[in-house]
Every structure is written in C-alpha cells, then in structure tokens.
Amino acid sequence: MERQEIRAQLMPRRYTTVAAEIGARISRLPITEGGSFTEGQLLVAFDCSLPQAQLDKANAELEAASQSYKANQRLMELNSIGQLELDLSRSAMTRAKAESNVQQAVLSKCSVIAPFGGRVAEQKVREQQFVQPGQALLDILDDSVMELEFLVPSHWLRWMKTGQALRVSIDETRKTYPARFTRIGARVDPVSQSVKVAATIDGKFPELIAGMSGRVQAGPP
Numbered sequence: 001m002e003r004q005e006i007r008a009q010l011m012p013r014r015y016t017t018v019a020a021e022i023g024a025r026i027s028r029l030p031i032t033e034g035g036s037f038t039e040g041q042l043l044v045a046f047d048c049s050l051p052q053a054q055l056d057k058a059n060a061e062l063e064a065a066s067q068s069y070k071a072n073q074r075l076m077e078l079n080s081i082g083q084l085e086l087d088l089s090r091s092a093m094t095r096a097k098a099e100s101n102v103q104q105a106v107l108s109k110c111s112v113i114a115p116f117g118g119r120v121a122e123q124k125v126r127e128q129q130f131v132q133p134g135q136a137l138l139d140i141l142d143d144s145v146m147e148l149e150f151l152v153p154s155h156w157l158r159w160m161k162t163g164q165a166l167r168v169s170i171d172e173t174r175k176t177y178p179a180r181f182t183r184i185g186a187r188v189d190p191v192s193q194s195v196k197v198a199a200t201i202d203g204k205f206p207e208l209i210a211g212m213s214g215r216v217q218a219g220p221p
Contacts (some may be wrong), residue, residue, distance in 0.1 A: 006216040008150035008168065010208060013200070014116055015141035018043060020131045021109040022051075033123040037140075040101035041114045044137050055103035062096040069093045083111045118142040121210070146208050148179060150216055151194040160184060161221040166199060166218035170208065176217075178202040 024046035031037050069089040075081045122139040125131055148168060152160070162181050169176045178201070185196035199216070201208065 002103060006150050006152055007213065008148040008216045009213040010170070010210055011149060012118070012141035012143050013039040013147045014118070015121070015139070017117070017136050018112055018138045018140060020133055020135045020137055022046065022106060023130070023132050024048060024110065025128050025130045026125060029123065029127050031120050033120050034161050036119050037114050038117045041139070042111055043114050044112035046110045048107055051103060051106045051110065055100070055107050058096065058103045062093070062100045065089070065093040065096040081130045110147050112137065114140070116142050117144065127156055142211055143210065146210070148199045148216065150197060151192070152197055154193045154195050156187045158198070165202070166216060168201070168214050168216050170210045170212050170214035171174065173207050177205060177208070
C-alpha cells in the first residue's frame with residue numbers, strides 16, 4: 001500500500017486583524033493576549049466622551065429643528081407663513097437629522113465587537129494608547145476548528161476524496177491525531193506535479209494550537 005509523509009502546519013479556519021475605525025484613546029482591553037472570547041463580546045473600548053458630547057449636541061439641534069418645523073406647520077395651516085418658510089424649516093430638520101445620524105455612526109465605532117468566537121493571538125496596542133484610524137489593534141483567530149493546508153503529489157487525485165480519513169503526527173505534542181480531507185485544489189502545479197489540499201482535525205484536542213506542525217500520513221484506502 002502506498003504511504004507518504006507530507007509536512008503540514010496547523011492553522012485556524014478563520015483569523016483576522018482588528019483595526020481601529022476612529023482616532024481615539026483606548027480605555028479598555030478586556031481580553032488579554034492568549035485569552036478566549038465569544039462572538040459578540042467586547043474586544044476594545046475607546047474613550048468617546050467627545051463623540052458622545054457631539055451626539056448630544058446634534059440631538060438637541062434636531063429636537064429644536066423638529067419643534068420649529070411643527071410650529072411652522074401649524075402656522076401654515078393658519079396662513080400665517082408662506083410655503084418657503086415651511087420648506088426651509090423642513091430642510092433644517094433634515095440637516096439636523098443627518099448630522100445626528102453621522103454622530104451616531106461615529107459613536108458606534110467606539111466599541112470593537114468580536115466577529116466570531118476564538119482567542120487573541122497578538123495584542124498590538126495598550127490601554128490609554130491613542131490610536132489612528134486603520135491602526136491594527138489585535139490579531140484574533142477562531143480555534144474551534146484546526147485546519148491543515150499542504151501539497152500532495154498530483155497522482156493522489158486517483159484515490160483522494162473529501163471526507164476521507166488521514167492521520168497527522170504533531171511534533172510539539174508527539175501525538176497522532178485523526179483528520180479528514182475537506183478541500184481539494186482545482187489546479188495541479190505542472191512544475192512540481194502537486195496539488196494543494198486542506199484537512200481538518202477530526203475532534204477537539206485542547207493541546208493543539210495554531211502554528212504547530214507535523215507529518216501528514218495518508219494513502220489510498
């Protein structure tokens with residue numbers, strides 16, 4: 001039976017870098033480096049006292065513009081003002097509403113929420129640090145499913161199928177784990193006569209973390 005060992009590295013299925021969308025001072029980083037979090041949990045909180053004050057101001061101006069428009073509507077019914085005055089007050093209310101929406105959007109950027117559950121791989125900033133828009137804050141990853149990506153000889157396509165079982169021996173733990181092929185590349189490299197495939201660890205093993213590497217052991221069934 002054909003057997004071949006292939007080197008592979010463990011990777012999370014999902015990972016990303018969380019960046020700031022506004023310029024502000026960081027007030028809280030509740031999850032430390034290496035810490036776990038759930039989807040929707042707070043990752044970063046900014047000091048947004050100024051945007052909050054600007055929103056309060058915009059809402060007050062919106063309330064004043066709304067009251068003015070309502071008053072002008074009543075006056076229009078009594079033929080005490082013209083259509084132009086009513087239209088101007090309506091435009092003022094619309095502008096105030098738009099400004100309120102802008103400030104509300106800015107304020108919504110004052111908290112960074114986890115897009116998925118996982119762990120903090122790297123913390124790039126510290127509390128009380130002022131950050132700029134677009135600045136990287138955290139590297140996060142989803143470690144619920146550990147994935148392997150590696151190259152195999154193209155002649156494996158004769159027998160390799162998604163869902164098929166294989167084994168991977170991890171160097172760091174000195175243990176062997178079950179896995180299954182999940183993706184098979186759509187193109188063969190003509191120079192190396194290899195194809196890229198992916199597999200996932202079949203089961204939950206808390207000792208496995210991203211970056212570990214080992215030998216994939218697979219062959220025809």
